Amino acid sequence: MRTPLIAGNWKMNGSHALVDAFGRAFADAALPESLDVAVLPPFPYLDAARRALADVSVQLGAQTLNPSHAGAHTGEVSGRMLKEFGVGYVLVGHSERRALYRETDDEVYDRLLAALDVGIQPILCVGETLEERDAGHTFDVVLRQVGHALAPLEPEQRARVTIAYEPVWAIGTGRTATPEQAQDVMAAIREYQSGFDPDLAQAMRLLYGGSMSAANAAELLAQPDIDGGLVGGASLKVDDFLAICHSAR
Numbered sequence: 001m002r003t004p005l006i007a008g009n010w011k012m013n014g015s016h017a018l019v020d021a022f023g024r025a026f027a028d029a030a031l032p033e034s035l036d037v038a039v040l041p042p043f044p045y046l047d048a049a050r051r052a053l054a055d056v057s058v059q060l061g062a063q064t065l066n067p068s069h070a071g072a073h074t075g076e077v078s079g080r081m082l083k084e085f086g087v088g089y090v091l092v093g094h095s096e097r098r099a100l101y102r103e104t105d106d107e108v109y110d111r112l113l114a115a116l117d118v119g120i121q122p123i124l125c126v127g128e129t130l131e132e133r134d135a136g137h138t139f140d141v142v143l144r145q146v147g148h149a150l151a152p153l154e155p156e157q158r159a160r161v162t163i164a165y166e167p168v169w170a171i172g173t174g175r176t177a178t179p180e181q182a183q184d185v186m187a188a189i190r191e192y193q194s195g196f197d198p199d200l201a202q203a204m205r206l207l208y209g210g211s212m213s214a215a216n217a218a219e220l221l222a223q224p225d226i227d228g229g230l231v232g233g234a235s236l237k238v239d240d241f242l243a244i245c246h247s248a249r
């Protein structure tokens with residue numbers, strides 16, 4: 001049985017007030033028992049979020065990390081530092097970082113390794129653009145991204161990776177993949193994993209991301225290969241995020 005994970009990616013949004021609102025809301029929330037929940041605020045709010053969520057079963061995540069553990073990298077944050085703040089998950093390869101900050105598959109792999117090295121669970125984000133989907137390249141693109149990051153890993157490392165399938169055309173657009181579109185790609189990712197190790201493929205957690213909302217979460221999460229959600233916009237509204245958590249039964 002795979003435990004579902006709902007992870008809220010605040011991107012470059014949020015405030016101390018939002019951190020406090022989450023702390024209060026989750027203190028009162030009766031979440032489903034077999035559910036993992038994580039909040040990924042921007043770096044400056046990590047410590048406040050750690051304190052606000054200390055007594056509730058919500059884990060802390062970060063949105064990126066530098067591939068190095070320390071050194072002359074002005075403005076960057078390492079996995080080792082995130083670990084000190086109690087971070088349990090970190091995104092690697094988010095499409096915004098691939099597009100806006102030109103992160104290549106090689107760099108995504110280096111960040112993934114850095115996270116595994118310090119014992120933080122990476123959430124590897126993969127997904128095709130609209131042009132790639134329209135050209136019929138969805139499966140090639142997604143499996144290339146997955147393969148580039150996972151093929152060189154040791155089995156023990158691969159077992160600690162979560163994959164988020166996020167069609168780029170669905171991120172922040174209000175346009176969601178249909179449950180069938182998402183399921184087809186995620187089944188292909190799991191099938192690809194089976195080539196390495198069928199047991200590992202069955203155990204691997206796969207998240208869907210792309211305009212997931214309180215209205216569409218239940219039907220997405222009901223798909224057999226969708227084990228949770230990476231939620232952007234809707235994770236900034238406490239009630240919506242809680243509703244999505246409750247859909248993951």
Ligand code: PEP
Binds near residue numbers: 211230
């Ligand atoms: C994301 O940022 O990973 C994301 C899925 O955003 P949104 O839910 O806003 O589409």
